[in-house]
Amino acid sequence: MPTIGVKRDLLFKSLGRTYTDEEFQKLCFEFGLELDEVTTEKQMITKEQGGDSQLTAGASEEVIYRIDIPANRYDLLCIEGLVLGLLVFQKKISFPIYKAVNPSEGDLQKLIVKPDTAKIRPFVVAAILRNIKFNQDIYDSFIDLQDKLHQNICRKRSLVAIGTHDYDTVKGPFIYDAKPPKNIKFAPLNQSKEYTAEELMTLYSTHAQLKQYLHIIKDSSVYPVITDSNGVILSLPPIINSDHSKITLNTRNVLVECTATDLTKAKIVLDTLVCMFSQYCSNKYTVECVEVINTDGTLVLYPELKYRSEVVSLKKINRKIGISETPESVANLLTRMCLKSEITINGDDIKVAVPPSRHDVIHACDIYEDVAIAYGYNNIRRTLPKTNTIGQQFGINKLSDLLRHSIAEAGFTEALTFTLCSRDDITKKLNIGSIEDQPVVHISNPKNPGISSLSHDFTPRNLKNYCC
Missing domain, CATH: 3.50.40.10 (Phenylalanyl-trna Synthetase, Chain B, domain 3)
Structure with missing residues (x-):
């Protein structure tokens, strides 16, 4: 999931009002985004470069919001698209025609x-x-x-x-x-x-x-x-x-x-x-x-800048999401998500105009998802699945949980399997010999050279080695 960094003051100026961090976090959540971090340029460089004073000398102290964006929402990867989306979502402006x-x-x-x-x-x-x-x-x-x-x-x-x-x-x-x-x-x-x-x-x-x-x-x-x-x-x-x-x-x-x-x-x-x-x-x-x-x-x-129309069933939308909304309400929810919508003549379907900035919409399910986001996931009523059985924990998982607590109380340290770590972490630092002798997967092109192995041999026969 990509993360964008936007200047808080510039963002608020573009949105036309000032928010507290909590208010803006709530707005992001309602729009299907997540405010990941509130930081500054100086803090970001310090974290990435290990506090090098030369690199942070000219860095700004201006507050920056780091926001997680869905990987397929290319239109939200800049402040222009983010502001446009939020303003349309809040019904402050209409979506433009390109x-x-x-x-x-x-x-x-x-x-x-x-x-x-x-x-x-x-x-x-x-x-x-x-x-x-x-x-x-x-x-x-x-x-x-x-x-x-x-x-x-x-x-x-x-x-x-x-x-x-x-x-x-x-x-x-x-x-x-x-x-x-x-x-x-x-x-x-x-x-x-x-x-x-x-x-x-x-x-x-x-x-x-x-x-x-x-x-x-x-x-x-x-x-x-x-x-x-x-x-x-x-x-x-x-x-x-x-x-x-x-x-x-x-x-x-x-x-x-x-x-x-x-x-x-x-x-x-x-x-x-x-x-x-x-x-x-x-x-x-x-x-x-x-x-x-x-x-x-x-x-x-x-550019082509094509607009296309999709017709989706109101019954399917309500059934898939678990809501009971009217055609007018669903059309309004989709319009708030930058998908201008109207009710068809029969009144049972919704005609959705997909703009050239929303290439993430490739199937009716993508439209259902936008309805759910605009409606609010927390507003969807919780119900039990209409099945013959009710799920429960596997016995082996229940036993593992009970053993986990007892072993931890005995002073052992739990090791997470399938974890990326350096070669030294799983050999020299554990005093168990050479990396070539260990059954681990090696990453051929790690982004961080210090993290290059995927350890997986945390079996009971080797537990004493890893916990010593």
Whole structure:
């Protein structure tokens, strides 16, 4: 479950009122979220870096709310989506209508896909945010949402990589191609010197963030690259963008491109990003289309920003959740969850409009879940299951619980099985020999090098070893 950090004061300003921590925690719970932690930037760095005074020197003391977000709610991974969702949930505003439009002047911008991209990263989608206004908070949120999407639905850029560019610094039509790495040369983001793609692999091999993405294309004979009509390189996906087209606080038109190995995921990522930040455009909630010319000659306009309708049964909703609500009540509950709903002519079904920002809704069950959240899980009446038997504890589990208390009272320490721990923790520190002699599973790529083994041999014959 991803966690986002939002500045408390900025959040309250956007919501239009101030909450106590308890009040906001309650609001999050009612909306299906969880306020995980109330902290500050300084405290977060101290916790992550072990209190390094150099790293915390410039850190802010501003209060930050860390909020747990469901993994499939990509629209809530930034403060813009969170605020919109909460305001609609509280019935303070109506959910906006997102539109994909042609440019008011001139022709559609084009992005031409070359055949060699099929060897490495075949798909690309794009859109333009026109007349957007950045300040530092919006800019930071824009970058942070890209990072959250990269780590979540994009699977660390392996499925989708996002590139954002100052549209006014480049000239279309744009070309998406794949070339030998020695033929790609440009100045990467925040660098003044030009490097070939081969040199960039070496340059970023020790980079704290970028080194984890190099393997995606490093061993390929060709690397994906996006250029403009003048041959200026915009990006080397999925590694890094060009310094030439980087966005700043002064950027007014943003070209968003997403290269991918999964076209469906690319569409979701593009829709999510432009929906969240189109509210800062002069023509709110409106995005300019880009025409992608595929290798087979087909022309496709992105973003799609599709709305679709789903019809769900009122009887099924009430039965699945265990409530007895009227059609009007259920339609109102769904509308509060950003799913505008109305009653069908027969009065027995609910017609639900699923917006392009809610790609998590893929089945009727997802709609039932939103009804349950808006209704309130704590408001659902508890009932016994309508079955022939009533569940009870297994005898072996009851015996284990009784033994557990007695053994603990005798001075033994209970060890949790299937627990990630370091190799030293289950060998040297327990004085039981070498790690090679122990029947444990080893994690090949642990995120934390100090935690690399999964111990599982806590059988009675070895209990004396682990409790000594």
